[in-house]
Amino acid sequence: MGSRLSKFLYTALVMFLLWLLLTSSFNVQELVAGAVIAILVAAFTHERFTKKGLANLHPKRVVCMFIYFFYFFWQMIKANIDVAWRVIHPKMPINPGIVHVKTKMKSDFGKLMVANSITLTPGTLTLEVLGDDMLIHWIDVKATDVETASKMIPGVFEKCLKEFME
C-alpha cells in the first residue's frame, strides 16, 4: 500500500479537483483558497480516503476508469429502456425475486463500485454485501443458481472494473 505522503498528495489532488468543479473558476483567489482547503482536508482524512495513494493515478487506471464511465452509462441506458418497457407493457412482465451472487472483486472499493453500479441500473438492487456474497433484488429473475446469476448481474460490470481496480 502507498506511503503516507503518496496518500496525502492523492487526497489533496482529488479534493482540489472537486473544488475546481464546485467553483468552476480559474481565478487566482479561488485557486489559492481551494489549495488551502484541499491540503487541510487531506491532512486529516488521507488515511480514510485512500489506501493506494498516487498509484490510483497510473495511466492505465485512469483510462480504464474513463472507459468504465461510458460503459456504465451504456448499461444504464439499456436497463432503463428494459424497465420502462416492463412498466408500459399491459401484461407487466415482471418476475421479481432475490438472488444470491458472488463477486470477483477483492478490494472493498471494488465491491462498493460493483454494488453501487448494480443499484444504479434500474431493475437490479443490491441489498447486502457480505464478503464475496451479494444479495440482489432482481425485477426479472432469469437464473437462480449462483454461477449463472453472477455472470448476468455483477459479471457485466466486473469485466470492465477488474482491469483497473485490482
Next chain:
Amino acid sequence: MIRKLFVLFLLVIVGFFLASVVVSVPFGAEKTIVGRYYLNNTIGETGGVNAVTSIVVLYRGFDTLGEVTVLFLAATGLAAILANTREKRKKHKEKPSLIMRVGTDYLFPAAIVFGSYIFLHGHLTPGGGFPGGVVIASGFLMLFLAQWHYKADELWLKVIESLAGMTYVLIGLIGLWKLGTFLGNFLGKGTPNMLLSAGIIPLIYIVIGIKVGSEMTGLLQNLRETTENE
C-alpha cells in the same frame, strides 16, 4: 346558538379591523421600502453581491452573533440534559454494511470540502456559514451512522468551537476600535463577485461555518451516545 352568534360577532370584529388596515394601504404603491433599499444599496455599501448575506452579517451582524449564541446555548443545554444518561453503553448488534462503511470513507472528505465551499462563498452564492457548518456536520453524521467505532475528539471540538466564537467577537471589537461601531466593516469592499470582497463577510462566515460545524458535530455525537443506551 349563542356560541355561533359569538363566533359570528368575533368574525365581524376581525373583518372590520382587517378591512380598515387594508383600506389605508394605497393601491399599487411601493410597499417594500426597506427591502428596496437593501437591494439597491447592498453592493455599493458592502461590496457583497448576495444581499441576504450582507444583511445577515453586516447590517444586522449583531443579531447573528446572538443567533450563534443561541445555537451554542442549545448545544450546551442538550449536553447538560444528556450528561446523566451517558455512562452505560451497549454493544451494537448489527455491523453497518460494507457499502455504507466504505462509501462514507470516500464521501467524508468531499462533504468537508463542499461545506467549506459553501461558507467561503457566502457573500457570492446562496448559502453561508450556517448551511456550510451543517454540511460539515452531516459529513461527521455519515461517519457516526456507518462506522460505529468512530468518535470525534470532544476536547478538540470544544477548543475549535470556542476559538471560532472568540474570533467572531474579536472581529467585532476590531471594527469597534477602527470605525467606532461593533462589527464595523473595517476591510475594503474589494471588487464585487471576487472571493476577496465584501470586507469582513467572508471572515465572519468562515468563523461561523467552523463554529456551527463543530457545534453540530458535538451535538450529534451527544445524541448518538444516548440512543445507544436504549
